[in-house]
């Protein structure tokens with residue numbers, strides 16, 4: 093019966109909903125424009141056209157999505173699969189339309205269909221507002237993993253938060269960053285489906301009551317102060333080739349009752365609506381920091397809210413399929429994307445013990461089996477901790493559970509390290525060194541069966557520094573999974589010219605087996621192929637030059653070396669070291685106007701956390717230097733500097749393909765992995781970088797001779813710190829560095845205002861926490877080697893081809909397979 097229904101429904105809707113010829117697509121598009129969007133072509137806005145096309149594509153996903161759910165159900169009923177749940181407070185999927193066309197394999201057909209109707213596909217793709225539901229690397233990684241899970245055919249859910257306002261839009265006014273609210277939902281989101289019937293209730297605040305149940309067992313009841321509802325919004329995540337379609341399930345908070353009728357009836361309209369407003373605040377806005385805000389109650393509520401909804405949803409699905417909560421860990425594995433969802437450890441314990449009557453020991457076994465924890469940072473200030481009092485106010489029952497987990501854990505610690513109370517204090521889930529805090533990374537380490545870093549070096553530093561005591565206690569839990577990025581979005585979609593050139597010689601197997609790029613190696617020395625390679629890069633640079641002109645008014649030369657640094661603004665990432673190089677070149681040219689230099693275009697992009705004054709001052713510095721350099725007649729045609737506002741996934745897709753040089757210049761030991769470094773290199777940029785994060789492995793893969801390395805190594809950084817680092821010594825002894833700093837300090841780039849950059853310069857002169865001065869000269873020397881190498885275009889092209897050919901390792905498919913083997917113990921279907 094069920095099968096018959098499927099067939100007849102499918103038959104009735106054939107072609108208009110599933111057909112993939114240009115004619116089918118064109119007809120379906122007009123149908124959607126009329127019936128879904130209520131427009132005819134002459135009255136349609138660009139957004140109407142985009143929506144109609146999006147619905148047309150969504151229809152073509154639907155069949156796969158429904159089939160997927162059916163397949164899960166059948167497999168689940170046979171108990172033959174384990175579903176991966178990726179818990180992340182952030183996802184940055186990027187625009188969906190182009191990616192779905194690529195993965196469905198109907199890009200060209202759709203372009204033709206639009207042409208038939210007189211529309212330009214690229215313009216419609218450009219109309220989409222991307223969901224900016226993340227800050228940067230961590231959220232983007234989650235989305236790359238979702239793409240890979242679907243492509244390599246692993247059944248999965250991404251669970252997160254449907255922020256009404258995502259990461260702010262950045263404008264640059266007078267050189268300063270200005271934050272504008274991101275209204276990504278304003279024109280409608282055709283990719284999501286609300287499922288109000290699958291809502292979950294989440295309790296907050298209040299107190300607990302301990303009592304004996306009928307059988308005399310002690311039980312706990314949580315009496316909350318309030319309840320909110322989570323409504324799931326599902327977005328399909330189709331794998332390349334349409335293999336399977338997984339689900340990104342994001343939760344929106346709503347009030348349990350829209351109106352409090354009693355208040356309403358006595359005429360207190362505002363009080364009645366207040367509850368609703370309060371509840372909905374929970375998922376209003378993404379915190380725009382790439383560091384946690386300790387003590388921000390709303391942030392803790394956000395984290396708990398989406399974790400509780402997700403775990404309850406998992407239990408609900410299990411129940412629907414006839415699984416008892418005791419089998420939870422046989423049906424699911426859940427990865428914690430940093431500590432933001434780590435309250436899941438206590439929440440699953442609560443659900444199992446309090447609500448499903450599972451014994452503590454059994455519940456603990458299930459919890460540990462279920463969760464894995466990925467750490468994404470070495471910055472001590474980014475390790476999440478919550479004041480005990482605040483934690484207990486919002487989550488009174490969870491605080492009791494954390495205490496109980498800690499009590500049992502510290503017993504274990506004292507057995508392993510008898511008499512070592514300092515070790516116990518360091519490991520404790522509660523920081524009692526001053527104000528008392530719950531340490532979320534400790535909760536994750538104890539409650540998970542696996543802990544991993546995101547690049548080899550980072551994982552080693554976790555073991556030897558940040559989580560040293562845990563590594564001593566549980567060495568078997570520690571793993572490394574080096575990050576990767578999806579070659580679908582970051583090569584095939586964003587760089588169609590390069591993709592076509594590559595596929596033309598080695599076929600298109602590389603799109604799902606990135607190691608196949610190795611087959612390019614024999615072409616690295618082929619002059620005809622090199623020429624084509626250069627032409628692709630030249631055209632991509634031309635496109636980027638147009639974008640830069642339109643967005644910033646700066647005209648740049650596509651024949652110059654495109655030297656690009658795009659990433660969040662942070663002192664440890666050292667955008668200001670890049671600026672010191674620019675100023676050094678500028679000063680050289682001013683002094684020796686006739687000197688021969690390789691023309692360069694410096695491009696920057698990235699957002700600063702709104703409260704991070706120093707990062708915002710660095711943006712102002714970049715724009716101030718740009719203002720002087722770009723308008724100086726002595727410099728014309730030799731150096732240009734542009735700050736591309738509002739760097740996001742969409743802009744990234746236009747930037748990476750056009751780069752000659754990728755700047756990956758963080759102080760060694762600070763960047764956990766980086767993923768932009770991979771995107772650049774995959775698109776044929778050469779890297780100038782330190783031995784930090786995944787740079788180490790990129791260099792290993794592409795070969796030291798194809799990578800511009802400079803700077804202190806991790807042990808040298810530590811040694812220098814131990815000896816007592818004094819930035820002044822470098823300033824005093826290096827005339828070029830001194831000149832660059834003095835130019836900034838004199839007000840040369842700030843219309844004579846010597847105060848403007850004083851906070852930045854003073855910090856460098858006094859503390860220079862990220863050792864720019866120590867790395868300055870090695871960086872300048874390395875940049876000079878870059879310029880010399882760029883003059884030899886043949887060899888440069890060779891290196892560029894080899895970089896791409898050797899990037900196989902950095903596919904997120906490889907990373908996800910490693911999670912499957914090592915951590916999740918699941919097999920691709």
Ligand code: KOT
Nearest residue numbers: 229230382383468469546764765766767
């Ligand atoms: C933010 C807050 C707390 C802890 C970690 C973060 C964080 C780390 N946000 N983004 N990251 C980046 O994650 C990427 C993916 O693993 C890394 O490549 C990058 O180095 C991190 O900085």
